[in-house]
Amino acid sequence: EVQLVESGGGLVQPGGSLRLSCAASGFSFSDYRMSWVRQAPGKGLEWVANIRQDGSEKNYVDSAKGRFTISRDNAKNSLSLQMNSLRAEDTAVYYCARGDSWHAHWGQGTLVTVSS
Amino acid sequence: DIQMTQSPSTLSASVGDRVTITCRASQYINRWLAWYQQKPGTAPKLLISKASSLDSGVPSRFSGSGSGTEFTLTISSLEPDDFATYYCQQYGTYSYTFGQGTKLEIK
Numbered sequence: 001e002v003q004l005v006e007s008g009g010g011l012v013q014p015g016g017s018l019r020l021s022c023a024a025s026g027f028s029f030s031d032y033r034m035s036w037v038r039q040a041p042g043k044g045l046e047w048v049a050n051i052r053q054d055g056s057e058k059n060y061v062d063s064a065k066g067r068f069t070i071s072r073d074n075a076k077n078s079l080s081l082q083m084n085s086l087r088a089e090d091t092a093v094y095y096c097a098r099g100d101s102w103h104a105h106w107g108q109g110t111l112v113t114v115s116s
Numbered sequence: 117d118i119q120m121t122q123s124p125s126t127l128s129a130s131v132g133d134r135v136t137i138t139c140r141a142s143q144y145i146n147r148w149l150a151w152y153q154q155k156p157g158t159a160p161k162l163l164i165s166k167a168s169s170l171d172s173g174v175p176s177r178f179s180g181s182g183s184g185t186e187f188t189l190t191i192s193s194l195e196p197d198d199f200a201t202y203y204c205q206q207y208g209t210y211s212y213t214f215g216q217g218t219k220l221e222i223k
Binding site for chain 2: 059102
């Protein structure tokens, strides 16, 4: 069974940093591109970033470029999102999702709240 | 960026009704479109990819159609479990944008 488990969310002040992690199991992690998608409270879904299987290609939504870094560790079946210079508008549930186009498998999400 | 516009934003319907949700892309995306269902407090669930390909385990009352810039999701006969919010997503061009969602409510 495919499982994706996010962690690392929490309350952070504007301008601060946070690192999210996603532990993958039940499939060959290194065979799949991976993505992060977020959802602000009461709002719709927003694709944030994705990464190629070997980590050689990364793509970001414009609002994340220069602030967020997606990475992966295939030996540990782990996906990460380093978020710097956080803003109030980054407040959201962040989901880890398998694949880089459509997503058949999602984690349960981790809540990031940016507030003073 | 490609904008995805769903209509309607809210849809009130009854069990047994046939409903259709429309998703329009601001640019040509071929058939690179997915549909998701989301219930409160849970992650989205993939229903359809490539505009019309039903994901494994999704009931056959769900169907998708369209290509280019206009797409539809149809539920042929609503069941109680179908009342949720539905999103389309284009994956033809980065950023992979979602529609704003259609909330399907019980009439």
